[in-house]
Amino acid sequence: MNEVLKAIRDRRTVRKFSSNPVDEEKLQMILEAGRWAPSFSNLQPWRFIVVRDLGLKIALDKAARESVLHLGINEAPVVILVCVDRRIDPLHAIEAGAAATQNMTLAAHSLGLGAGWIGIWGTETEISIQKLLKLPETVRVVSLLPIGIPDESPEGRRKPLEQSTQFR
Numbered sequence: 001m002n003e004v005l006k007a008i009r010d011r012r013t014v015r016k017f018s019s020n021p022v023d024e025e026k027l028q029m030i031l032e033a034g035r036w037a038p039s040f041s042n043l044q045p046w047r048f049i050v051v052r053d054l055g056l057k058i059a060l061d062k063a064a065r066e067s068v069l070h071l072g073i074n075e076a077p078v079v080i081l082v083c084v085d086r087r088i089d090p091l092h093a094i095e096a097g098a099a100a101t102q103n104m105t106l107a108a109h110s111l112g113l114g115a116g117w118i119g120i121w122g123t124e125t126e127i128s129i130q131k132l133l134k135l136p137e138t139v140r141v142v143s144l145l146p147i148g149i150p151d152e153s154p155e156g157r158r159k160p161l162e163q164s165t166q167f168r
């Protein structure tokens with residue numbers, strides 16, 4: 001298995017983090033991985049918001065509890081909000097946000113970090129976060145990504161490939 005396939009196979013959603021900080025260089029590499037995601041018509045609608053402020057992380061955690069399962073938002077040293085500008089193409093912008101999120105989770109894993117994908121768009125939490133951060137109406141919040149050094153090693157579980165695949 002090559003490195004890319006191994007990272008895809010071994011990456012897990014991490015919800016518990018040590019309090020150690022995330023290296024600035026690694027954070028930059030994770031943001032770069034997001035930037036290099038594919039997007040419809042190469043529109044690159046991303047607006048990444050990096051949150052380190054504890055007060056803001058606590059407020060995000062409170063907002064997220066309204067509609068999604070709890071992840072370690074308070075505990076993670078860094079939280080990236082993956083937002084997109086929806087003006088040109090709203091649906092494809094969401095897809096681009098998801099592609100960037102996946103790139104970032106894989107990049108974090110490849111750098112010895114863990115990340116947890118919290119889906120935000122279309123939930124009550126999205127509205128709360130838009131208000132909290134005073135985002136313009138044109139910006140959608142696709143996902144919230146707590147990142148840090150993992151303090152857990154979750155098992156991966158998947159259905160057999162035959163259940164999801166047809167060959168015609």
Ligand SMILES: Cc1cc2nc3c(=O)[nH]c(=O)nc-3n(C[C@H](O)[C@H](O)[C@H](O)COP(=O)(O)O)c2cc1C
Binds near residue numbers: 014119120155
């Ligand atoms: C779009 C999306 C939204 C998700 N939202 C949440 C969430 O709100 N809370 C959570 O604990 N995990 C969330 N997850 C993580 C999934 O629960 C996780 O990917 C799945 O259980 C498989 O585990 P693994 O990523 O460790 O392989 C989300 C994942 C995706 C792709």
